[in-house]
Amino acid sequence: MVFTETLLLLAADGEPPGLLPARQQMAFSLGWHIVLACFGVAFPTIIFVVHRRGIVRDDSVALGLAQRWAKVSAVLFAIGAVSGTVLSFEMGLLWPGLMGRFGDVLGLPFAFEGLSFFVEAIFLGIYLYGWGRMPPRRHLLTLIPMGIAGIVGTFCVVSVNAWMNHPAGFRIENGEVVDINPWRAMFNSGVWLQFAHMWVAAFMVVGLAVSGVYAFGMLRGRVDSHHRLGFTVPFAFASVAAIVQPLLGHVLGMRIHDTQPAKLAAFELAQTTEGPAPLRLGGVLIDGEVHWALTIPRLGSIIARNSLDAPVPGLDGVPRSEWPPVNITHLAFQSMVGIGTLLAAVAVVFWLARWRGHDLLANRWFLRLSVITGPLAVLAVESGWVATEVGRQPWTVWKVLTTADAASQSSGL
Template identity: 70%
Template sequence: MLAPDVVTALTHLVTEAEPAGLMPARQQMALSLGWHIVLACFGVAFPAMIFVMHLRGIRRDDPVALGLAKRWAKVSAVLFAIGAVSGTVLSFEMGVLWPGLMGTYGDVLGLPFAFEGLAFFLEAIFLGIYLYGWGRMPPKRHVLMVLPMAVTGIVGAYCVLAVNAWMNLPVGFDVVDGEVTNVQPWAVLFNQQAFLQFAHMWVGAYMLAGFSVAGVYAVGMLRGRRDAHHRLGFIVPFAFASIAAVTQPFVGHVLGFGLDERQPAKLAAFELAETTESPSPLRLGGILVDGEVKGSIDIPYLGSLIAMNSPDKPVPGLDTIPEEDHPPVNMTHLAFQTMVGIGTLLAAAVVVFWFQRRRGRDLLERRWFLRFAAAAGPLAVIALEAGWIATEVGRQPWIVYGVMRTPEAVGDYTASLWWLLGISTVVYTAMTVGAVVVLRSMARRWRAGDADLPSPYAPEVQA
């Protein structure tokens, strides 16, 4: 037990170190981003899957493929609608939660945010055209309406990722006498980390969307629905996810090049390197307790080989970095290893599936594989969320690395932020429940044979 005076002193230090509004602001941002990012993945990846399915239907005169494309487009519309709500909330939160950031660097970040908004509206327009175009446009022209949806989804995601890459490696401005000057918006939009960080997220989006959609049909097959509709509905998104899963480790590895120079504290937290060792081991699991690593499985040399591309080059340890610049080490390390572990598992699973399929063994007839495929979607979600936790928490205590600390960016209206967090939690819970209810209702009607779902506001058809 700590003496009362020690507790008082520690509380005083924490209060002085961090503004009272920092905790609710962080929780609010984590909730909003963690919820919205799942929907954003569908906005990025789903149009390409719809395009492939629709094109197959036209070229092969395949009514099953056309039916799937039409249904997926309607699901995409539901996800887009609730994603629009969470995206709008996020746009306001940047200014409300982090006035220090936007007030100081708003001119620097304005261009990518403007392009992201434009891309969002264009995606909505072409989604509407595509939905309305069924039976009203020539088939070859109609399928092309999916392409602008795919392109605008990619552009919007890239703009957001460019901002995040800038927060990790700020460029495109000078600070003169405390004022931000010489702003170069294009340098922000095309900073050297933006392309790789976007590629990592883009591939991750295909993993999440592909495994999630395939998992829906895997559940259907587990329940005995093994028709052409379910098999095709599984194979196409699973193929997208498979390519993404085997590509992702290479993209992530390339993204990590030079992290020891850009953000050495983050790399040390990833590798749980409390001290600098040569060569550095790969630590599986484990946590840091009182400056000592406990519970890890150490594999010699692999840490240096994977993190530094060298058999003996050391990973910079936390002992080389001022303590005030350390991120939350355990959270960063465990989130990073969760991402890598799940990603490796999914990559291995798809290799086994396609290898067995090439040998004439159809794993879709195996219930154990269908169970795994059903779980692959949630696993991909966990991996994506863990990756973002590792990236964002690992950058702390900086909101703009090396330039602005997170406490400097937060507002000071503490009570209001806690209320906002409570209201947002209720809203996001309601939207989640609503989306599930709507999608399940659509699925039940489709299984009952309703090709075109009725609209509650549509005019009655006169006989």
């Protein structure tokens, strides 16, 4: 059923010829770029902490790590610059119905994102060149504008996506977009929560990806101060993020209950509105019936509304033409939540072990688990974006512009 839904999503009858290639190209480009964007957000902060440790404690190991990570950051930044440039062209070429109609609404965050990109590039260059040429503390401070620029750029991009979920800053009058307020569009009602969710996710991805490299090294016998510090600092960031992230996701889920009930119904595989609502683990929707799901009574109401009895909206309250691809959305959402729960459990074990004085880095099973947490974190982020984007279908701008109308009408793509 998931495969069938995918085919229907990509090639429905009567849709413009540009929709299929637009979806394919945008999914590939965004799926790749989001991982690189995570490094732009989180890596400068992690490098700052290690570099500061090196200066304050006169720790050559920490300084060596900071210098090595800076080179890695530069390579990833260069690749991200290319993939981001591709995306900027794709927005206009593949989605002229969106950018042609709402370009004035969305122009401000895109402009700030471009400015942030240049600021980050400039200070990354200064930081790389400054090794051995600048006073140590001034050199360290060049990481601050890098980190701020990465955060601001991410906020601007997330604000555009949040606007698609919570459109604001304009009115439609006689089919025309009027009374445009780009500031209100940028600071829409959903931006802060969605940005927080993405910002924390970035630290999970980067922290676990970097620490996994050093965990693999320790499994190969390289148990030295370089590998131990290279593991501990990024993993500490990631583990805190992994504990915070489920709480943010819960709050975001409650907001989706109020603003996008069809998406929540697809998340929960809820055919009918019911209260108290169960939580369904696994399962697929086939011919109007849910199969192979493990049902936990009342937990759906608790997650959606913090109540044992609150009703959770079902797909029966949504016109059939406005249903998202239910099985894809459900699978992506549960993949994100399941992986997130596992990563949070690993984080709790890590902090409990440190509190009790246990050295988990001497435990090979923990190191093996740490190696796979990086790819799992990437999969969780990708699944989350699939859930939120596919769950919004058939709309590009919620209740304003359909994805079919946003796509190019050209058959040459």
